[in-house]
Amino acid sequence: MQRSRPNILVTGTPGTGKSTLCQLLCEQSGLHHVELARLIREEHLYTEWDDEMNCSIFDEDLVVSKLSDFLPEGGHVMDFHSCDFLPVDWFDLVVVLRTETSVLYGRLERRSYPERKIQENVECEIFQVLLDEAKEHFGADAVMEAWNDSLQHLDANVQRVMEWLNQWQGQVEAGG
């Protein structure tokens, strides 16, 4: 499907700054922010609740079906901590946020996550699980890896994605 505006997926371990980046990108670009975790909660797109980790085990088919109502037309920035169940051709760019271990630990501690949940997420980041998942699923060319430890990084990341967006828009307007 030829979109007049792109879809961008922002993924990464919880705490790497996905929703912060998405908010800034949407303010600057006029694209619409899809907070998938919130959508899953509000629309009950899950079949189980994990009491120990205090999170839902979402239903991939329900989620894809819900998103298919509006996402493929374009114009969205979506954030989520997993990506291998999403149709590849829905996204024009996949941003994977990375955060240095001690910085991520601090952010998750400030969220009052239980120690086990902090450990699991920090390990997930150390082993770059999300980066590998995104590259394997979408192909390395579609993936932009972006370190996001500081506010300087955040500014640079917004800038980088906005440049990509302008280029994408230019190509579409030029007809290809």
Ligand SMILES: Nc1ncnc2c1ncn2[C@@H]1O[C@H](COP(=O)(O)OP(=O)(O)O)[C@@H](O)[C@H]1O
């Ligand atoms: N680049 C950054 N530098 C410093 N703090 C950041 C940065 N990005 C996000 N944060 C902070 O880190 C915390 C987690 O960010 P958030 O966007 O909620 O992450 P995620 O959506 O990936 O779970 C928030 O308190 C946010 O303000």
